[in-house]
Amino acid sequence: MAAEATTYRYVRLILLALLLALAISVAAETVRTGWQTSISAYYYTAAGPVFIAVLCCVGACLVALRGLTDAEDVCLNLAGISAPMVAFVPTPELGRAPDEPAIANSALTYLVVLAVGYLVVLVAVVRRRSHGGPAPTLWSVLGLISIPAAWVVGVVWILVDRDSFATHAHALAAVFTFLPFVGVVLLNTDWGVRVLAWQPAAKGSRYDVGYWSVLAAMALAAVVFAALWSWDYALLGLEISLLLLFAAFWVLQSIGVPVPGADPDRRTS
Template sequence: MTTSAELTTYRYVRFALLALLLALAISVAAETVRGGWQTSISAYYYTAAGPVFIGALTAIGVCLVALRGFTDAEDVCLNLAGVSAPMVAFVPTPEEGRLPDVPAIVNNALTYLAVLAVGYLVVLLAVRRQPGRPTPWGIAGLVLTAAAWLVGVTWVLADRDSFAAHAHALAAVFTFLPFAGVVVLNTDWGVRHLAREASASPTRLDGAYWSIVAGMAAVCVVFALAHAWRFALLGTEVGLLALFALFWGLRLIDDRGGEASRSGMGAMPIM
């Protein structure tokens, strides 16, 4: 049975996500005032905002993995986004006139992949000790995480320069796409038809979540059409992160009305 302390901890993790996004926004804004606009949020890695950028994305990844979704499907999406976010921080986006520090990128990436492997083994041991077999979504999460890890290790060992040049973009895609899935999986339709749960979602804000999904799609379409604009990528990232923050804010409000019904909060995350 979920205790009051577990409920409080769960809400604090959600609040921490908002605090981390706020820290990133403040740091980027301050650096923009001081040094001018960059072409993307990722480009602030090379500025005075770099340490906050790295720290915030790494901590956001930890929070996403630590959170337990209402369904196994949501949990898989949270974990995939969570394990991808730190790689976005550790591998900077290529910028014209700035040579990547390949030895540092390789060191950071391999260190992270090694820790991820240890965590994966711990999850496997926990799954083996649980009664019954993992759900199809749980198995899918384990397989996808293992595949992503294998691709990362093989890539960085086989071609360090290619990894340093392209891993950032790939990790960013696999951070934002699963997060969009998280929003959909908080709707009643997502719970019933994607997660294949018999019970409806406990949300009181179904329409608001669908509005956020529509907003994400609109941001991507608008800035894809304006791809020739120098700041199109920055606009895309700012728009998606703003919607990301809005979603977590709404979830904090939504949770107040039905958190006790989310029975999986204290369980081991299903990769």
Template structure:
């Protein structure tokens, strides 16, 4: 009975985090929809930063980032992608996209970015401490965990050096870089949930857990088609908006499918066991 209670608590928390992320995306959609009806379409999702939907835009991206970092991927490879997207999403909000008629507030951007990078650095040191302790105890640490630690450290270092050396350049270009490293890991998460991704990339020796392999491939192919389509339409004023909406919509669809995929007693037990004994040093 005690084990069941423990499993239920773990799985319930895990599911609430997943549902919370969907609720956040829904909130962003509603806010942008209301503003679009009131003031018309913007050329990108990031452009809504300068509208009355701006506070929701910032709050949602910061919260989505926290959820993605807190969520434990089913494999270490998936966990790396979730963490990279999670640490990038808040920076998309804190450093607005440059817009004609809107001068970047370098002082505010510096304050927000420096605060975020400081907290991220402290959190990284805590995780690194757990990693060192695990190595000293001769406990297994996966290759993907090392990749995750290295990639987060590199991202942090780039942000700190860039902000320290050229704040004006950081204010003008960090948004685009952060957005890229938010969206690319989304595609990685989808790929890592296909049967091929689980077996080949994540190197999961057990049989694939997925019931939706074809659906995941359809989402991944859809993402590729969206990039190709709106890349060809880049001269269109709303091409970037279409690209962002398409990718986010497909990822939300994947997230719903994956949530259903994981809502199975056997998978619940696997998730619970993974949370208790996973060799990953990443959260």
């Protein structure tokens, strides 16, 4: 179990390193050319390659991580599969025509790889069930349904209306990256484990107050920057606030043993 615990802890530390890399790249470019109106707008600057690389790596790490519950795992997977699409489809900017062939190539390539990965997982689930393994939980079934549903939407959208996809897919992918991750934080609270994940907790988490504090800060940031939405940099401020809070969450996660079922901080049955 020690090797698995070390691997999971390293994946979470890698997520922190990726957020740090994005912060350094964006800060360096801001010093050189000034502020952009959002982190996504740095795609068009010298920070663009780091922006794309970080989102793709973050997506892979989120999918690789196994949540402490099936509910958390579904949220991690949804956030993980959405993050690369945020990078592949840039945010629309005034005076910049989207490179539709490049967007189509990147998005379709990603969707094909995603389909292959999903089929591998599906075969593994069927084989495990055929060999007497436990039936998938309701949350697992929801995950198995939601991912192909998102895949169908993406494929149909890009094939039917490439211009609309190039204009709006970035925002939709960003929403489905951020919201499931908020769910991940909620599902790490004692209340989230019992009520949302339907798992009995043997004892409360030592970090329950910390998780609730992160959620409260996220809600406060959303309210504050919604009130300031007419400000040119409101979206940038919201994104920076959320990324800092995500980093705080991963710090809390990395303190404990990160292997599902082996965490002495909370054992579920």
